[in-house]
Structure formats: structure tokens, C-alpha cells
Amino acid sequence: MTVVTTEGPLPPQPYDVAVVGAGVVGSAIARALARHPRLRVALVEAQDDVGQGTSKANTAILHTGFDAVPGSLEARLVREGARLLTAYAAESGIPVERVGALLVAWDEEQLAALPRLARKAVRNDCHDTRLLGPAELYAREPHLGPGALGALHVPGESVVCPWTTTLAYATQAVRNGVHLHLECRVEQATRRDGVHELTTTRGTLRAHRLVNAAGLHADTLDRQLGHDDFTVTPRRGQLLVYDKFARPLVRHILLPVPTALGKGVLVAPTVHGNVLLGPTAEDLDDKRATGSTADGLAALREQGRRVLPALLDEEVTAVYAGLRAATGHEDYRVRAHPGQGYVTVGGIRSTGLTASPALAEHVLALLRETGLDPGPARDLEPVRMPNLGEAFPRPYQRADLIAADPSYGTLVCHCERVSLGEIRDALAGPVPPRSLDGLRRRTRARAGRCQGFHCGAAVRALFEEGRRDGSAGSGATVEGGRA
Amino acid sequence: MTAVRQVDVLVVGAGPAGLTAAATLAARGAGRVEVLERERTPGGVPRTCAHGGFGSWRRPLTGPRLARELADAAVRAGAAVRTGVTALDWAGPLDLATVGPQGPEILRARAVVLATGARERPRAARLVPGTRPAGVYTTGELQQAVHLYRQPIGTRAVIVGAEDVSYAAADTVRRAGAEVVALVTDLPAHRTAPARALDTRLRRGVPLLTGTVVAELLGHGRLSGVRIRHHDGRAAVLPCDTVVFTGDFVPEQELARLGGLTLDPRTRGPAVDGALRTSRPGVFAAGNLLHAVERAATAAREGTLAAAAVTAALAAAGAGAAAGSGAAWPEGVPLILDPPLRWITPSRVTPADTLPYTLRTASRLTRPLLEITQDDRVLHRERVRGAAAGRSLTLTARWAHRVDAKGGPVRVTAR
Known part of the structure; x- marks a missing residue:
């Protein structure tokens, strides 16, 4: 229960x-x-x-911790966390793609900073970074905008589904x-x-x-x-998510050389098959200011145009803004x-x-x-999460699954190819969604380029139906029959 | 390994263009003609347009009625209309990988007609800033919500756009029992029939705010309002719980792009010649995939023409062979436009073309003189009926035979 x-x-x-x-x-x-x-x-x-x-609302990156402050708690926990999360993701079906990152230098000063960053990476126990010259950089990223002088390659940086x-x-x-x-x-x-x-x-x-x-x-x-x-000062990060057609334009996480203000604006593939551009870094005092702004989006597009010019020709499928908990x-x-x-x-x-x-x-x-005696420990039975990642077979691609249950071959959200079976499973899950946004995060339904033009009403109908079935009784969801 | 099944003609999309093409092909004995439709019911967009204005003046129909009649006609003619089946990607020159409740299947055709239609650009693509509350629609979603699913949509709605589809969205909002707060357009005037605009403004009391953009969406959880800004800098907040982004259609071009078809940068649909041939041998395209968007009747007319072109190509290829496999697949000459002309379909021309061209203009043209030239040689001059921005002009193809298939691009100018 x-x-x-x-x-x-x-x-x-x-x-x-x-x-x-x-x-x-x-x-x-x-x-x-x-x-x-x-x-x-x-x-x-x-x-x-x-x-x-x-x-x-973050950048969905599984960091190596190569650029953390050596010796800090963050450095240690990110390094250990990367190892633990990679293993946990494999066990649980959380999509991860080890695409690697390129810190791209656009001027001499940034180029000069790369060896220092490589040495810092070593101090953070990240030993496989490598400096790339422009030829190798452009061979790896043919769509990169002109003018890049070199890059630091960090092969361990990955993207993950947050x-x-x-x-x-x-x-x-x-x-x-x-x-x-x-x-x-x-x-x-x-x-x-x-x-x-x-x-x-x-x-x-x-x-x-x-x-x-x-x-x-x-x-x-x-x-x-x-x-x-x-004191937490909310730092807003606005992000643009580009259409899946943009995905072939970029192979690595493209990072700028970090400045004092933060890690700067990146262009990164997502495990869902899109391309992310962002975030901005704006210190605010309103902890609810999760809106995007015209200025923020224009600034992002300007920076994106330099890094990956062809990106700007593709459609934006989502715009969002998250608040990071900056403390000074x-x-x-x-x-x-x-x-x-x-x-x-x-x-x-x-x-x-x-x-x-x-x-x-x-x-x-x-x-x-603090004196807590947690008592004996046990290994938890692994969970198997529905796969939202494009690098792994999605239900609509699995003949075995569809043969056993045709609802996995019945597509409801066409842009993201989300099946009836996946929506039904999410609604019946142990932590069911309470809103269409929650359903989207669990299935990607309505997350695609049409944003519900084709499927929005159908998905809402399934959601309302699932909620009626699920909440017959009280506010408590009680799931029986599982270990 | 997924099974491969052979058909003669595969039509992707069961809207007016696809269904008409399939009905015509089946009636002409094109062999096994199969229509793939990813939705549960055939008919395309008219399916959810629960208003009149379809069919002909002699026999007016509602959208859903037209959808049913087109599907019935295709089936009666002998075409297989398969709903709930999605064409995912190309698996060979004329092979499409599909999936449905019966599982995956690869369909191999002798000719493929893409008729995947169009959709409206949603809020995110339009880069409208603000929060991400519930209550944000496109007309497509709104019409399905109200007409197919009877879902409540809120109480006060702002409509973004002032063209035919925007007024249709306003009607749908009212039918759902909600109030239309205003229509908002960044253009200087509406783009619908004057009588309709007048009726909405005077009888319904719905203001039309021209020269105005939606600058920000407000509200957490549910939409609480939209911030609007006039070109002159004035700004205001319209309290509302629903906003509908209308119009701004783009072709549903996924299969075209996955297949590496040459696209027309003006329409963003596949470039086709007057026989609706795309750049990929054996692949044709019709309907609003070519021009987002025209009326259902235009799409259906193209479906008929695509069917004729497919029939001819299959005959030329010979029994059992794929269209385009024998003779060279003609490339045609691109059509280029001078402003204010915005787009033209077909966007390539071969000397054998007979299909009339559909043109859009960015600003109003009153009885313009269209001039067609190739390499400074005048091929044709014609005065045509005028058109407002957002409305189409029609240009005959009577001059196409004068085109030099090996010459430069053909230029269309409006004076």
C-alpha cells in the first residue's frame, strides 16, 4: 500500500x-x-x-563537476553524485546520453583560460579533458558559428531527464x-x-x-x-527549447567559458531529442517570477545565433523560466x-x-x-520508469509491447509519439499527475511542436477520465498489490 | 525485422486532399490505394469545424458532414482508409514505416502522396513571453475541445488574430458559453469579410484591437490576463482566463523533411511542380501541406490533380514499377516572387504544367497585372482579380509551355 x-x-x-x-x-x-x-x-x-x-526548469545536465571549486562540498557531492546517478539511471530507466561538453573559446582571452580549466578539472578528479584546436572543433561541430578558436572537450558531461x-x-x-x-x-x-x-x-x-x-x-x-x-535570492534562468528538427545541428553540450556571473548560456541537446538554449541569469526578489521576458528571449536568441546560427531557423517548441536558489x-x-x-x-x-x-x-x-538511529537497511527493489529518451526504444517502437497491449501502438500525441498506453500508465502510477503539466512531464504528451493543436483536447479528455477513476473516494491514492 | 507489405499508392493524411486523391485513384483503377490517418476518424481539419461554409453554394455542408462524405466516397471507390495508423518515417525510396494498434509495418508503394496538412503556430513558437498557465489554446485545440469533447474552456477569452479562423474561434468560444473579451491583431485591420467583422463588433460588442500585440501572458496555474501593447506604446492588461492563438498556419512537414524533400522556404512545405511532384521521385504532395492554409475545396482540387499525376506517372513507369523509375523525374524550374507577393504553389514549373497557381500577397492588391518572365523573356501578362493580404490570387498555367526547362528561374511580378 x-x-x-x-x-x-x-x-x-x-x-x-x-x-x-x-x-x-x-x-x-x-x-x-x-x-x-x-x-x-x-x-x-x-x-x-x-x-x-x-x-x-533547469538545463538537464548530468555534470562531471570538472569546473566546481576544488575541495568544496559541491565538488565532492557532484563528483560522487554523477557516479551514483549514472548507475541509478541505468537501473531505473532514466534516459541519460553521454554526449560530452565542449567549452568553446571565442576570443584569445577565453582560449588562454582553457588550460587553467583543464588543470582545475584534474583537481576535481576529471582526468579525460582535452584541448581541441579549431579544426577538430569544427569537425566535431560542423554547424558551430564562425570565429571559434578552440575548445576544451569534457567527454563525461551528459544530458539527463530531470x-x-x-x-x-x-x-x-x-x-x-x-x-x-x-x-x-x-x-x-x-x-x-x-x-x-x-x-x-x-x-x-x-x-x-x-x-x-x-x-x-x-x-x-x-x-x-x-x-x-x-538568504536565497532567486536567480531566473529563461530557456528556449527548439524543435526536434534542430537536434542534428549539435552533438555536444556547447558551453561558453565561465565568467564570474555563472556558467553562461549553453546550447545543448536534450534526451528528449530537442535542443536547449539558455539559461539567462537574472537576480530577482520575487520567488514566483517564473515568467519569460521579451528581453530575455531576445538576448538568448542573439547568443544562440553566434554559437549555432542554423538553430535560429528552427521553431521554438517551448519557452520556460526556472528560479535557481542562489545564496551569494x-x-x-x-x-x-x-x-x-x-x-x-x-x-x-x-x-x-x-x-x-x-x-x-x-x-x-x-x-x-543528530542522534537518529535509522535501524537496519535493505536494498530497494528497483523501479522501472517509462522511457522518455530518444536514445532508447520508446513504446511505439517496441513490437513486443504493442503485441502484448495494442494501446502502446495507439498514438495520441503525434509530435512526441506518446501512446495511449503510456498516458494510461502515468495516470495510474503511484505518484499520478495532478495537472496536464504533470502528465506532460511524465509522458511528453503535448510537449511537441504543435503544443496541443492536434492532441490537446484528446489528452485533456484522457486526463480528466483518469482523474475521475483515480480519485473515486478521497484525496488519498492507495495503491495495493505491489511489493 | 518488420514485415513489408506492397500497395500501389500510399496516401498519408485523410483530409480533403488525401481523401479526394484516394477516391479518384481508386475509381481510376490504380490498384490498392491505402490512406493512412493517424487520428481516430478521417476527414482532417473540417472534422472539427462545426460550422457551414464547406461544400458548394449549390450544396452547402458543415465541416463534419464534408469530412464524412469525403471519407465515404474514398471507401466507396475502393480505397482503404486506415485510421489510427501513423506514418513514422521513410524506410526506403517509397517505403514508409508505420505503427498502429496492430504493431509496426512497412508499406512499400509505387507512388506516395503526402497530404499531411497544416497546423497553427502555438504560443511558444510565437515567442510570447510570460508565465505558462493553463488556458492557452490554438483554434485547432479549441475546436476539438468544444466540438468533439464538450470540454469547458473558461469564462473570458481573448482571441489573437483577426482573420476568418479567428472569427471562427470567437464563435466557438461563445458556443462554449464563454465571453469573447477582444480580438487582438498586430495588423492595421481585420482580414475577414467586412460583414462578419461588423457583426462581431456591433451586434456582439466584441472590440477589435488593431496594431496591438499580446506582450505577456499572466497568471500562475490558470491564465489571469494578457498584457497587450499597441504600436504607439500604450499598454494594458485584459483580464481573461483563456487565450486563443489563431491563424499563422505552417505545413505539417515532418515526413517531407525526414524524406529530405526540397522545401519551399516561403511556404515551408515541399516544393512541387505543376504535377504536384516533389523532389523525391515517386512522391507527390497536395493540400495544405503545400500552402498553409487554403480552403478545403482548394485542397480537394489538388487531391484530384495529384491523382491524375500519379496515374500518369504509374502508366509511364509500366506495370508494377514505381512511379518515376522509368523516365527521369523532372526537376522543373523554380518560381521566384517579387514583393509584395509572398508565396506561390506550385513553386516549380515544368513546360507540361496545367494546374493553376495559388498566390498570396503581403499587402492588398487591386486588380494587379501579373507578369511572368524567364531570363528577361516575358512569358505571360495577365490582369487578375485583386486580393487582400491573407487572401489568395489565382494564376492560370496557360503560359507554362513557353518555359525553357533548361533556363533560369521563372519570376512572377505584380504591378
């Missing part, structure tokens, strides 16, 4: 651990805790789905006893008689230990517990407060997706420092 709730009262008895925030980091922590069957764990999320904040990653963690956590409470915003946190009392939009939730993985709101929760370690610090802000039974996981930047499995192990160790 699994417990995923969106409404109604929360259980009165205290959990052993409550994790606030079901982004990629919180979900990874919940999954790590689920290995300990004696623990009662709650994963608490303000929004109606997992991965709805910073985790859903949505499937978060969902895999959450699914595995929920299947192994973690309670997921959605639409449950934490408004106040206090500690009384050694127990955390979280006042939420759905009543009080109690827990002996608390993990703050609240992303953009981690500073607010931290202050409620009496700490003033950091160079490193993650992860701290245990043993006396309070509390761990803060703050300031997780764009590398958080890569670092997530290592962050989870790190947090587990910190929880032990």
Missing part, C-alpha cells in the same frame, strides 16, 4: 523524519531514508506534484513506505518537547527530525527555526543542527540534480549525527 495525499488531515502521530520539499533533492533524501524500513518518513510538498519548483529522475526517487520512496503529502505548504515550524511541529495548509504535521529541502524557500524555514545562515555563497549550504534534530539543505544550485543521490547520503550521515 502506498500513501500519497493531496487533501484531508495529516496523521497525528509524529513521523521519525519529515523532509520538506519534494524537489529532486528532497525526493532523493526520502528515497535514501526509505532504505530503512523501521523509519516512518514524510515527504511534504507545497505544490501539487513532485519536482514542481527549481527541479523542473523529470524522470525526481519522479523515480519519489516513486521508489513511496513504494517503500514514505508518505508523500502534496499541496501541504509549511507555514510555520516550531519545536516543542523535542518534536517538530509543522503548521501546514493541511493542519499540523509532527516529526522527530526535520530535513529542510525547501529550495527557494529554504531560508524562510531556516529562520523559523532560529538560523540566519543564508560559493558552496552549498548544508548544515546539521544536532540539538534541534534538524538538517538544512540550502543553496543547492543547478548542480543539484547531479549531486542529488550523494546529497541524500550526506544528509543521512548528518541525520545520524
Whole structure:
């Protein structure tokens, strides 16, 4: 039996651990805790789905950590996380493509910086980088705009599906006893008689230990517990997703040589077969400012035109903007407060997706420092996620699957070739979507070039039907019959 | 290994062009004619246009009725209309890899007619900034939502565009019980029949905001409004929970591009000659894939012509051979346009062509004189009926036989 709730009262008895925030980091922590069957764990999320904040709108890169600050916590966790996530992805069917990155130098100053970056990579235990001259660079990337002087090749950099990653963690956590409470915003946190009392939009939730993985709101929760370690300044990143016709134009992740402002604008393939251009980096104070702007999009297109001129001839299939949790610090802000039974996981930047499995192990160790005895551990039964990646067979390409169930050959979303079977599975899954956006992140339905012109109404009809079937009863989805 | 099945003619897309081509071919004894349609029902876009204006003045029809009649006619003539089957990609010169509930299958044809139609460009392609709330539609999605699925669409809708399809979207919004807040267009005037525009403005009280763009979508979760900006700099927010992006059609060109067909950069559909031959031997194209978009009747007329061209090509190739396999596949000479002419289909010409040309102009032309030249040699001059921007002109092909097949491009100028 699994417990995923969106409404109604929360259980009165205290959990052993409550994790606030079901982004990629919180979900990874919940999954790590689920290995300990004696623990009662709650994963608490303000929004109606997992991965709805910073985790859903990033650059979808599985980093090697070659350019992290050597010796920092981030450097270590990204390095370990890359290894763990690569293995987890293979086990769970999360699409990953090891396309490699090219840091392209467009002027002499940038060219001169490349050897320094190569040496930094070595200090970050990344030993396979190589400097490329213009001839080899253009042989690798024939569509690159004119004027590039050379590049640093980082073969280990990969692209990954961020949505499937978060969902895999959450699914595995929920299947192994973690309670997921959605639409449950934490408004106040206090500690009384050694127990955390979280006042939420759905009543009080109690827990002996608390993990703050609240992303953009981690500073607010931290202050409620009496700490003033950091302030989250939302840094907006706008991104353009180009049509699948653009995919043959680029083979690697094309990075600029980093500046003090961030990693700059990249052009990268996605595992879904598109090309990404972005992000911008705008420091804001509104934690809800997830809109794109005309200026931002124009600036991105200008930079994209230089890197990959032919990209601009293709259609844009999606525009989105995400907010990264910048703190003004160079490193993650992860701290245990043993006396309070509390761990803060703050300031997780764009590398958080890569670092997530290592962050989870790190947090587990910190929880032990707070006196938590997690009890015996077990290996979790692997989850098998639906494949959204173009480098692996999709259901419509699998004769065996269609022969067993014709609904995998019945395409509903034509641009992305999403079958009825996949939509049905997503709606019946242990962590079902609560919106069409949630369904899109699980299946890619409506994510293609027509944005629903052909299939939008049909997908909505299936979604409404699935929701009616799924929610007959209460807000709790209870799935029986699975180990 | 996926099974390969031989047919004579494969038509991709069961809209007015594809169904008419299939019906004509089957009636002429072209052998096994198969139409692949990825949707569950045949008919194409008219299927969801629950209004009149289809058929002829003598026999007016609604869109769904036309869709049914075209499908019935194709089946009666002996064509196989297979719905729920998607043509995924090319698997050989005239082979298409398909999938459906019965599984994968490769279909090998002697000739292929692409009739995959067109779609509207959605919000993202138009680079409209803002949040990503629910309540953002194209007309295509709106009409399916309201007419096929009876879905509620919100209470207050802004329509982006002011052409025929925009007014049809406004009607659909009203039929769904919602209020139309305004039609917004960046053009200086509407592009529909004056009576229709007047009726909407006066009787329905729906304002038409010209010279205005939607600058930003607002709202989290559900759309709460759109920020509009006039060319003169004035800006305002229109509160609404629904916005419909209408018009701005582009050809559904996936198979054409996957097949490496030469595209016409003006229409973004495959370049064809007067026999609707694409650059790939044995592959023809018809309907709104060529020109996004014209009326269903134009698409159907091209379907008939494609059928004639396919019949001729199959006869020339001989029994059992693929179209284009015997004689050289003619390349034709490209047609180039001077402004304000925007696009022309067919976009290539061979001396044997007989099909009339469809032209679009970027600004209004009143009884223009069209001049056709090749290498500074005048082939034809003709005064044609005028057309507004967004409406088509028709040009005969009576001059095509004067074209030098080995000469330079043919230029069309409007005076």
C-alpha cells in the first residue's frame, strides 16, 4: 500500500523524519531514508506534484563537476553524485546520453583560460579533458558559428531527464513506505518537547527530525527555526527549447567559458531529442517570477545565433523560466543542527540534480549525527520508469509491447509519439499527475511542436477520465498489490 | 525485422486532399490505394469545424458532414482508409514505416502522396513571453475541445488574430458559453469579410484591437490576463482566463523533411511542380501541406490533380514499377516572387504544367497585372482579380509551355 495525499488531515502521530520539499533533492533524501524500513518518513510538498519548483526548469545536465571549486562540498557531492546517478539511471530507466561538453573559446582571452580549466578539472578528479584546436572543433561541430578558436572537450558531461529522475526517487520512496503529502505548504515550524511541529495548509504535521529541502524557500524555514545562515535570492534562468528538427545541428553540450556571473548560456541537446538554449541569469526578489521576458528571449536568441546560427531557423517548441536558489555563497549550504534534530539543505544550485543521490547520503550521515538511529537497511527493489529518451526504444517502437497491449501502438500525441498506453500508465502510477503539466512531464504528451493543436483536447479528455477513476473516494491514492 | 507489405499508392493524411486523391485513384483503377490517418476518424481539419461554409453554394455542408462524405466516397471507390495508423518515417525510396494498434509495418508503394496538412503556430513558437498557465489554446485545440469533447474552456477569452479562423474561434468560444473579451491583431485591420467583422463588433460588442500585440501572458496555474501593447506604446492588461492563438498556419512537414524533400522556404512545405511532384521521385504532395492554409475545396482540387499525376506517372513507369523509375523525374524550374507577393504553389514549373497557381500577397492588391518572365523573356501578362493580404490570387498555367526547362528561374511580378 502506498500513501500519497493531496487533501484531508495529516496523521497525528509524529513521523521519525519529515523532509520538506519534494524537489529532486528532497525526493532523493526520502528515497535514501526509505532504505530503512523501521523509519516512518514524510515527504511534504507545497505544490501539487513532485519536482514542481527549481527541479523542473533547469538545463538537464548530468555534470562531471570538472569546473566546481576544488575541495568544496559541491565538488565532492557532484563528483560522487554523477557516479551514483549514472548507475541509478541505468537501473531505473532514466534516459541519460553521454554526449560530452565542449567549452568553446571565442576570443584569445577565453582560449588562454582553457588550460587553467583543464588543470582545475584534474583537481576535481576529471582526468579525460582535452584541448581541441579549431579544426577538430569544427569537425566535431560542423554547424558551430564562425570565429571559434578552440575548445576544451569534457567527454563525461551528459544530458539527463530531470523529470524522470525526481519522479523515480519519489516513486521508489513511496513504494517503500514514505508518505508523500502534496499541496501541504509549511507555514510555520516550531519545536516543542523535542518534536517538530509543522503548521501546514493541511493542519499540523509532527516529526522527530526535520530535513529542510525547501529550495527557494529554504531560508524562510531556516529562520523559523532560529538560523540566519543564508538568504536565497532567486536567480531566473529563461530557456528556449527548439524543435526536434534542430537536434542534428549539435552533438555536444556547447558551453561558453565561465565568467564570474555563472556558467553562461549553453546550447545543448536534450534526451528528449530537442535542443536547449539558455539559461539567462537574472537576480530577482520575487520567488514566483517564473515568467519569460521579451528581453530575455531576445538576448538568448542573439547568443544562440553566434554559437549555432542554423538553430535560429528552427521553431521554438517551448519557452520556460526556472528560479535557481542562489545564496551569494560559493558552496552549498548544508548544515546539521544536532540539538534541534534538524538538517538544512540550502543553496543547492543547478548542480543539484547531479549531486542529488550523494546529497541524500550526506544528509543521512548528518541525520545520524543528530542522534537518529535509522535501524537496519535493505536494498530497494528497483523501479522501472517509462522511457522518455530518444536514445532508447520508446513504446511505439517496441513490437513486443504493442503485441502484448495494442494501446502502446495507439498514438495520441503525434509530435512526441506518446501512446495511449503510456498516458494510461502515468495516470495510474503511484505518484499520478495532478495537472496536464504533470502528465506532460511524465509522458511528453503535448510537449511537441504543435503544443496541443492536434492532441490537446484528446489528452485533456484522457486526463480528466483518469482523474475521475483515480480519485473515486478521497484525496488519498492507495495503491495495493505491489511489493 | 518488420514485415513489408506492397500497395500501389500510399496516401498519408485523410483530409480533403488525401481523401479526394484516394477516391479518384481508386475509381481510376490504380490498384490498392491505402490512406493512412493517424487520428481516430478521417476527414482532417473540417472534422472539427462545426460550422457551414464547406461544400458548394449549390450544396452547402458543415465541416463534419464534408469530412464524412469525403471519407465515404474514398471507401466507396475502393480505397482503404486506415485510421489510427501513423506514418513514422521513410524506410526506403517509397517505403514508409508505420505503427498502429496492430504493431509496426512497412508499406512499400509505387507512388506516395503526402497530404499531411497544416497546423497553427502555438504560443511558444510565437515567442510570447510570460508565465505558462493553463488556458492557452490554438483554434485547432479549441475546436476539438468544444466540438468533439464538450470540454469547458473558461469564462473570458481573448482571441489573437483577426482573420476568418479567428472569427471562427470567437464563435466557438461563445458556443462554449464563454465571453469573447477582444480580438487582438498586430495588423492595421481585420482580414475577414467586412460583414462578419461588423457583426462581431456591433451586434456582439466584441472590440477589435488593431496594431496591438499580446506582450505577456499572466497568471500562475490558470491564465489571469494578457498584457497587450499597441504600436504607439500604450499598454494594458485584459483580464481573461483563456487565450486563443489563431491563424499563422505552417505545413505539417515532418515526413517531407525526414524524406529530405526540397522545401519551399516561403511556404515551408515541399516544393512541387505543376504535377504536384516533389523532389523525391515517386512522391507527390497536395493540400495544405503545400500552402498553409487554403480552403478545403482548394485542397480537394489538388487531391484530384495529384491523382491524375500519379496515374500518369504509374502508366509511364509500366506495370508494377514505381512511379518515376522509368523516365527521369523532372526537376522543373523554380518560381521566384517579387514583393509584395509572398508565396506561390506550385513553386516549380515544368513546360507540361496545367494546374493553376495559388498566390498570396503581403499587402492588398487591386486588380494587379501579373507578369511572368524567364531570363528577361516575358512569358505571360495577365490582369487578375485583386486580393487582400491573407487572401489568395489565382494564376492560370496557360503560359507554362513557353518555359525553357533548361533556363533560369521563372519570376512572377505584380504591378
